[in-house]
Amino acid sequence: MKAAILKTLNTPLVIEQISDPSAGTGEVIVDVVAAPVLSYAQDVFSGERNYPIALPIVPGCGAIGRVRTVGPDATQLQPGDWVFCDPTVRARDDALMPDIVLQGWSARGEGGKKLQRFYHDGPFAEQIRVPTENAVRIGNIDPADAARWCALNTLLVPYGGLLASDLRAGEILLVSGATGNFGSACVAVALAMGARCVVTPGRNARALEDLARRFGERVRTVVLSGDEATDRERMQRAAPGPVDCVMDLMPPSVPATTVRAAVMAVRPYGRVVLMGGVGMLGGSGLEIPYPWLMRNDITLRGKWMYPTQAVTLMTGLIRGGLLNLGHFEVTTFALGEANEAVTHAAVNGGPFQMTVICPAH
Numbered sequence: 239m240k241a242a243i244l245k246t247l248n249t250p251l252v253i254e255q256i257s258d259p260s261a262g263t264g265e266v267i268v269d270v271v272a273a274p275v276l277s278y279a280q281d282v283f284s285g286e287r288n289y290p291i292a293l294p295i296v297p298g299c300g301a302i303g304r305v306r307t308v309g310p311d312a313t314q315l316q317p318g319d320w321v322f323c324d325p326t327v328r329a330r331d332d333a334l335m336p337d338i339v340l341q342g343w344s345a346r347g348e349g350g351k352k353l354q355r356f357y358h359d360g361p362f363a364e365q366i367r368v369p370t371e372n373a374v375r376i377g378n379i380d381p382a383d384a385a386r387w388c389a390l391n392t393l394l395v396p397y398g399g400l401l402a403s404d405l406r407a408g409e410i411l412l413v414s415g416a417t418g419n420f421g422s423a424c425v426a427v428a429l430a431m432g433a434r435c436v437v438t439p440g441r442n443a444r445a446l447e448d449l450a451r452r453f454g455e456r457v458r459t460v461v462l463s464g465d466e467a468t469d470r471e472r473m474q475r476a477a478p479g480p481v482d483c484v485m486d487l488m489p490p491s492v493p494a495t496t497v498r499a500a501v502m503a504v505r506p507y508g509r510v511v512l513m514g515g516v517g518m519l520g521g522s523g524l525e526i527p528y529p530w531l532m533r534n535d536i537t538l539r540g541k542w543m544y545p546t547q548a549v550t551l552m553t554g555l556i557r558g559g560l561l562n563l564g565h566f567e568v569t570t571f572a573l574g575e576a577n578e579a580v581t582h583a584a585v586n587g588g589p590f591q592m593t594v595i596c597p598a599h
Contacts, residue, residue: 240597241363242576245294247285251362251576256296259359259367261307264330266315266373268303268323271381272570273361273595274388275579277419277587282343283580289344290351298360298595299343300325300391302384305373312370321373322390322553323366326543327357338543341368362576364597374549377557385594389423389566390552392592396424396487397552398544399511400431403483407432410477414500415487415514417445422589424485427552429453430561437477439469439500445589452565462496469499480505490515494522501526506534511541568592572599 239258242251261267276299281287283297291297301323308315315321325343328336337349342360345351357369379387396413405411411428415421416438422445425436436453439460440446446459458476462469474481484504488497497516501524504510517523531538555561569586571579573595583593 239364240573241296241359242573242595243294244283244297247283247293251283251297251580253574253576256363259365261309261367263309263311264370265309266305266312266321266368266370267307268301268321268366268368268373269306270301270303270323270361270364270366270597272303272384272388273298273301273597274391275583275593275595277583277593279580280584291344292351292355292358295342296359296361296363297342298362299340300388301361301366302376302387302390303361303366306365309370315370315373315375319373319375320377320379322376322387322549323361323368324372324374324546324549325360325391327353327369327372328546329353341372362573362595364573371546374553376549376553385568385570385592385596386563386566388568388592388594389563390549392419392423393427393561394544394548394552395420395513396485397427397548399485399487399513399541400424400428401545401548401551402539402541403485403509403511405431405433405483408434409482410435410437410479412437412439412473412477412481412484412500412503413487414439414484414497415489415492416440416449417442417589418487418489419587419589419591420513421487422449424487425449425453425457426561426565427555428485429456430555435478437473437481439473448589464496466495466499469496470503473500473503480508482508484508484510486510486512486514486516488514488516490518492516494524498524498526502530504536507536508534509537509539511539513541565590566592568594570594570596570599573597
């Protein structure tokens with residue numbers, strides 16, 4: 239099969255013929271129809287983001303495809319099924335604390351590195367081998383729509399946080415980082431789940447206007463000033479009632495004060511879920527006051543990625559007409575144009591923008 243290979247950091251991907259993968263017990267071979275290119279792929283491939291990846295590697299993170307071959311233990315999957323190849327691979331030998339790897343992308347800890355050596359290559363190829371549970375059926379789709387279904391890759395991340403927050407229909411959500419790629423997707427998903435209103439703070443006025451245009455009166459935009467107390471008051475005032483839940487999806491470059499302004503806008507007995515990157519580049523931590531957290535009975539939790547059932551549930555939101563993939567603008571590239579795709583993604587990674595490699599082109 240043909241694949242795009244990263245052989246060394248800070249060099250272009252090389253398009254080569256490699257051996258077709260084969261399926262063993264607990265595995266599935268999928269013909270890749272569409273694979274999203276993450277906006278920061280260029281930073282990973284250059285080494286600017288110090289991701290623990292063993293080279294050479296066929297990179298990529300998630301894909302839409304059709305099942306080619308199933309292992310002997312598969313009971314439901316059939317050749318020809320349309321599936322989302324979930325990149326979140328969990329080790330099977332510790333249900334309580336499984337090691338996790340993003341196939342073709344990154345690993346966590348020594349256990350993750352060990353798992354990555356086996357589930358190594360990603361979807362920048364004509365075929366991919368994935369664990370059986372990671373080939374999740376999405377129902378029949380028009381092949382021409384496969385690239386747009388790659389939006390699952392973006393939507394699922396904030397969906398994992400919203401499921402962890404126990405967001406309920408009729409509640410008010412505040413999305414910290416709403417003008418970013420994952421933050422804007424979070425707004426769309428929360429509204430699909432029945433949120434009464436989503437408060438969307440940010441500094442990018444144009445992006446805020448776009449959210450209001452797309453989703454109407456259920457979105458309440460707030461232009462941030464940079465002053466923590468002022469911004470918290472503006473967020474609370476913009477909401478039609480007490481803020482039930484806060485989702486933080488801010489990138490590592492954002493100061494902790496911006497995140498804390500949103501976190502502490504939540505009502506007493508409210509919930510906060512942290513999915514962003516504050517502190518990852520050094521600097522101050524979040525430093526939430528202990529008395530405020532305790533006396534207001536705040537539920538605070540971190541969340542990375544999403545549970546295994548999230549793909550099926552989100553497919554239901556899309557099939558039910560509650561979540562519209564038409565919000566996403568898609569630019570596609572052939573596999574032989576993988577380097578051009580990476581360059582394009584780096585400068586076109588805004589809200590509701592997708593760059594996709596389609597190996598069959």
